[in-house]
Amino acid sequence: MSASLNAVAATSVSAENPACAEPLPVLGRDVTVPLVTGGEVTYAALDYAASAPALQRVWDDVAAYAPYYGSVHRGAGYLSQLSTDLFEQSRATVAEFLDCRPADQVVFTRSTTDSLNLLAAVLPAGCQVFVFETEHHASLLPWTDAQVTYLDAPRTPDEAVATLERALADREPYGPALVCVTGASNVTGELWPVKELAAAAHAHGARIVLDAAQLAPHHPVSVRDLDVDWVAFSGHKLYAPFGSGVLAGRADWLQEAEPYLAGGGASRKVARRADGGVDVEWHTTAARHEAGSPNVIGVYSIASACRALREAGFDGLVARERHLIAKVREGLADVPAVRVLSLFGDDAPRVGVISFVVDGWNSSHFAAALSAEYGIGVRDGLFCAHPLVRTLLGSEPQTQGECGAPEAAPGERSLNAIRVSFGAGTPDEHVERFVRAVRELVADGAKWQYRTEEGRCVPAV
Numbered sequence: 001m002s003a004s005l006n007a008v009a010a011t012s013v014s015a016e017n018p019a020c021a022e023p024l025p026v027l028g029r030d031v032t033v034p035l036v037t038g039g040e041v042t043y044a045a046l047d048y049a050a051s052a053p054a055l056q057r058v059w060d061d062v063a064a065y066a067p068y069y070g071s072v073h074r075g076a077g078y079l080s081q082l083s084t085d086l087f088e089q090s091r092a093t094v095a096e097f098l099d100c101r102p103a104d105q106v107v108f109t110r111s112t113t114d115s116l117n118l119l120a121a122v123l124p125a126g127c128q129v130f131v132f133e134t135e136h137h138a139s140l141l142p143w144t145d146a147q148v149t150y151l152d153a154p155r156t157p158d159e160a161v162a163t164l165e166r167a168l169a170d171r172e173p174y175g176p177a178l179v180c181v182t183g184a185s186n187v188t189g190e191l192w193p194v195k196e197l198a199a200a201a202h203a204h205g206a207r208i209v210l211d212a213a214q215l216a217p218h219h220p221v222s223v224r225d226l227d228v229d230w231v232a233f234s235g236h237k238l239y240a241p242f243g244s245g246v247l248a249g250r251a252d253w254l255q256e257a258e259p260y261l262a263g264g265g266a267s268r269k270v271a272r273r274a275d276g277g278v279d280v281e282w283h284t285t286a287a288r289h290e291a292g293s294p295n296v297i298g299v300y301s302i303a304s305a306c307r308a309l310r311e312a313g314f315d316g317l318v319a320r321e322r323h324l325i326a327k328v329r330e331g332l333a334d335v336p337a338v339r340v341l342s343l344f345g346d347d348a349p350r351v352g353v354i355s356f357v358v359d360g361w362n363s364s365h366f367a368a369a370l371s372a373e374y375g376i377g378v379r380d381g382l383f384c385a386h387p388l389v390r391t392l393l394g395s396e397p398q399t400q401g402e403c404g405a406p407e408a409a410p411g412e413r414s415l416n417a418i419r420v421s422f423g424a425g426t427p428d429e430h431v432e433r434f435v436r437a438v439r440e441l442v443a444d445g446a447k448w449q450y451r452t453e454e455g456r457c458v459p460a461v
Helices: 003-015 056-068 078-097 112-121 157-169 194-203 252-256 296-312 314-333 363-374 386-392 428-444
Strands: 032-034 040-042 105-109 128-132 147-151 177-182 207-211 230-234 245-249 267-272 278-282 338-340 353-358 379-381 417-421 450-453 456-459
Touching: 056 078, 056 296, 078 105, 078 245, 078 296, 105 112, 105 296, 112 207, 112 230, 112 245, 128 157, 147 157, 157 177, 157 194, 177 194, 194 207, 296 314, 314 338, 314 353, 314 428, 353 363, 353 428, 363 379, 363 417, 363 428, 363 450, 363 456
Parallel strands: 128 147, 128 177, 177 207, 207 230
Antiparallel strands: 032 040, 105 245, 230 245, 267 278, 338 353, 353 417, 379 417, 450 456
8 A cells, every 4th residue: 555545544543533422433323314394403324224325434534535546456457556565455354353264265245145145155065054033135046056954043052053953953965064043133133052052063073154244343253263264254234334244164165166257366277278268277366256456446345344343342332332232222112012032031232233023004104103203213014024023023934925015005004024123323313203203103193294105104294
């Protein structure tokens, strides 16, 4: 990196306020939105579980690098070499952030979904996959070419481990196997016993991949300590926009399989054969599964977010988030009409993701009123975890539903929920406004009329 770029980056680091008592600066913190009842209010972004706002630090780092952007691994020019160096330094930063083992590879992808589809594409022949029905669809659906065992939703962490152990003990034939598990639920926010599940998997000759999409933005993730074989996460949930993700872990299955994408960058040598065909020698490094021109800015934004979170200190970030979780849960507990969804119970450790339903309300209607009348952004629906939400709502787990809002009109019951989620950039005022809004809507009803339009509940004009 050039001296001038280093200077700009150093300025952005020193300007960052890492104090854990205050939220980290994020983009959009001062954005105002109109209310249907008149006037404007500062937007309360409480949908972090979908996409977290970009850290100001990340945005500043990207802006400092942008004039120096160049194509990586291919150019002799200064900007290409600088970009290549930054790209590979970002790989090392992510490996450090995840506390990877020396032989682990860090592969850059588009998202958690892309990472898990990549892993699914490199499974050895005959591999069996074990996955709980509680997973996000990114973890639930990629394993189409494997023999998959779907495990019922456990009601305690110990039951999760016992369920997995029974399933692994019963498997036939005894060949390669993979367990896929979330670190923190995108529906309930509850932390899963990843280290214990990894021990169970390894005791039965299986490997394990951790979906850390909801865990990595909230808690430190150590591949070494958890003893997982792979970890996947997305930049856009880690306060880093631009559409990049990570698959990090053991290299052997990745090296032994054909590239996930065939093309430039993945190939080391290509030559024509005498018979007119083509012989290809693929890279054995992470480049094997990074064909094409990579998303350099997206990768750099992930590395910047990793540095920012480490420098802020996870101890302080976790403590502040627990403070916000307590505010929300205590506030919702005071509203009898609200039922919070949970697998493991009220005492389970969790991140800042809470889903609930409100008696007498359609979830889409409630979420629309929060937005239109209070300037609060939450999510409603099944959160791309249909079997889990259906189970928690007491309906048949196999009942089909849509990822987005229900078709039910305002006032009609819907088999969907409302999700509020927050993190390192959330100020106290946002969660306080949310709790106050829930109380007022339940007590007084909506102040505006709403209608269903293309499956979504919207204010009537």
